[in-house]
Amino acid sequence: MANKNQFNPDYIVPPGDTLEELLEHYDMTQAELAERTGRTPKLINEIIKGKAALTPETALQFEHVFGVEADFWNNLESNYRQMLARKKNEDQLKEQLDFLNQFPVKFMVKNGWVKAEKDKTKQLKELLSFFGVASFSAWKEVWGEVFNQPEAAFRKTEAFPSNSESIAVWLRKGELEARNINCAPYDEKKFKESLKEIRLLTDEDPESFIPKLTEICAKAGVAVVFVPETPGSRVSGATTWNGKKPIIILSFRYKSNDHLWFTFFHEAGHILKHSKKITFLEFKDNIDEYEEEADLFASTTLIPAKKYSEFIKKRDFKEQAIIAFAEEVNIAPGVVLGRLQHDGHIPYPTRLNRLKRSYKWAN
Template identity: 80%
Template sequence: MGNKNEFNPDYIVPPGETLEELLEHYDMTQAELAERTGRTPKLINEIIKGKASLTPETGLQLERVFGVEAEFWNNLESNYRELLARKKSEEQLAEQKDFLRKFPVKFMTNNGWIKAEKDKLKQLEELLSFFGVASFDAWKEVWEELLNQPEAAFRKTKSFSASTESIAVWLRKGEIEARGIQCAPYNEKKFKESLKEIKQLSDEDPEIFVPKLTKACAKAGVAVVFVPETPTSRVSGATTWSGKRPIIILSFRYKSNDHLWFTFFHEAGHILKHSKKITFLEFKDNVDEFEEEANHFASDILIPPKDYQGFIKKRDFSEQAITTFAEEVKIAPGVVVGRLQHDGYIPYPTKLNYLKKSYKWFN
């Protein structure tokens, strides 16, 4: 017994099984091992049966008795307990397979957000890893509480059907993308100043304005990310905070520059005027005091009220008048058209709609 033996099994077994094999090899009884280790016969028996854990102290004692490294016993015990925990976790997940149907898994795998797995348990694990939670009970604690809290964090009318799970996926992807943006510490003054520069990007194509927009906001400490709309989420934009950093998420849901830029400045209004504790989600028919205030902020920054009233008084809503006015206030003509339609000065079906730029999703 003077030479220490090396045990390197390529499979995981309960420590007690290996211990029992050694007892047979050395023709030693459990009672004798108890005497040699200073442990009780009951404890030795429970270790062999897997009822008691093999502690590091016991591992050292077995090393002295059998010449087998304590590290081996510790690893055997650790691996065994991990295996039991995994089996228990798999059993719990197996009872939650139906959760997969609630999430836009195919959309997520098609877009590379998670790996596609044939095995449902592995697919569930992929989904949990995406959300950064250990179980669906934990998911409910984090996401359902967030999206359904009474402080208007998830404001949608009762008539407006949207999937909570799909919205959660969209928000989570926005959070993940925002982590990759290097931002300065949030500075409210710099952010306000950056909005004047950003406004002038409204007539550009996404390939031009997206990098400029994200860079300008990052300098002021705001992360802006574009995440494609997830199925049945029906959300066009969101504002949330990650610690001290505000995040704006945009979806290109309505695909025209008047909607996109109004949504961006609307979200900027939430950052500048409202609570950091609330996640604001934008839907077509959101109406409450927070949304109204953000709407006014966006309208006024895109087209200054004094200039707009002067333009309205002239009652000339021709193409030439609109494009000239847009140049004066440094905004895209399509944004002016959208504002006039919203306020009822021109109809939605109009030949002037061609002044709006349509966006396609880009990578």
Template identity: 60%
Template sequence: MVNKFNPDYIIPPGETLAELLDYYGMTQAELANRIGKTTKTVNEIIKGKAPITPETALQLEKVFNVSAAFWNNLESNYRQLLAKKAENEHLQRQIDQLEKFPITFMTKNRWIEKHTDEIKQLEELFKFFGVASFEAFEKVCQIRLSNPDTAFRQTGAFEINRESVAVWLRRGEILAREIECEPYNEKKFKEALLEIRKFTSETPDIFVPKLVRLCSQCGVAVVFVPETPKSRVSGATKWLNPQKALIQLSFRYRRNDSLWFTFFHEAGHILLHSKKETFVDLEDNNEKGDLEEEANQFAANFLISPSKYKKFIEANDFSTQSICSFADELQIAPGIVVGRLQHDGIIPFRSILNKLKISYRWDNE
């Protein structure tokens, strides 16, 4: 074990210079004459008010036969320590901001390291976001529930923590960096979605790697990130650059019908809407914007053909056997049909047909 010495005081390089003056019995005025500076400048260097410049370091080397590198290192270390002290004081004033973020969740999932020192924990948070301060966080992350640049689906019935949403989105960006994608190709993505529809009856250990691989070949990175506390987020869509899109999913509702609807909803944003917008889907409410309605309609129609759905409804047979047969015809999971019927108010949400829905769990649960 190495014990590190962290003094709470900072010694300016001028003190070393003052010791040399005493050793040689030289006055500040004499040194000023020898290096071509004013006595005032020498005095300010000794007090730490003026820096030892590279030019001054070379001059001191000649006078005392002590290398310029020595003086430059003293000055550099001194200025670094001063900056660190000022930074720590600045961070100390922002410590109370930590409680807004799900730090315990982040350290438990090893997204950041855990520190007992609050300043170090704050620095870990900044490293996670890739920013130097909360001021920078506000400019870069742009996660405001009322931000017009970000389209949110949310509810007023539950508290939503914007910092927690920001953490969830940032984690998705970090994971997406690790996925190598070919340049985005709209035609290939549409074709891939037809193939992905067939994955809905498979288990996550089967469909997740297939989904990620197929989408990456079209320029879309798909990542799965556990929902952060009070984020109430189910999915998000964002363009990381003009040739790479991100679809982020949380398994929030833990059911296959919700997961697949959310995925195709996000795919709808990619195909239908601007690359400049970020879409974050939180709790549903009754006031969705036009873009969200378009994405909803895309997902609904892509999963279940409108014409076939109309005929199925008209038949008025919603038995387990009928739903399973209809799902087989469409090549999708029966739970998706149940979810659609419940959403449209055709069958109740509390129904024996819920047994056709498949629930998912994260491995760490």
């Protein structure tokens, strides 16, 4: 007969199977085991059939009867119940595979946001892990709070209803990137003061201004992240809060410095002026009182209202005049040109567009 204390298989099996094998090995009936442990024959039978859980107390009793440590029985039971739970979860995930088609999974894989999996269930797990949720019902609970905000202007746009999943991916990536930025506690006064320094970055290349912008804002408690626009999202920027930490997410959607910097200062306006409970998403066509106020904040912060008004009165919108005015107010000429085009003083198709800096994502 083998040493009973060496009965320690390293594979996962239902506790009842192991128990049944031991009873056969010891030529012991279920009724006898019930008598030796002080348990009922019904309970022993249910443990063998997997209908009843093997409790820590029963594990200790089996240790006395068979000489197999209680830890072994407890681990066997724990692994078995986890296996059953995993199987149930797998079955539930298979019923949700259609949800994969609603998300830009190929884009996420291409950019390294999730791993590529040939098995659709595994790919679904990757997507859920990206969002930090256990199921799509949980996803709807978490992200429904974002997309169902009655105050949010983006709910009024044509872009929003058909692209909420893609937008959610973009926002989530921004949140994840923001976690990697070590920010000081948010200081409203310091952030507002930092905007003066940030204005001086508008004529620099991304390789130069991105690290500076990130560091300046982090010192004031604001996380600024750049996330490529997800397919169909059409979003240029967003403001959200992670607890007490404000986050600005920028996409480079319009690929020029006038749009990028206007979007940044627009988002800064949301942080300084509006509720921490609202996520603000920027589309071309979303306008309400919040957006108008943020637009005004961005416009006047980038180009002082009085200076701009005086410049407009001169009606000299030649290239050298724009450059000279930009130098006077310490802003990039492209930002001035963008403002003039927005206000209808200069058409958008113009040779003056060379004053703008163009941005693109590196491979």
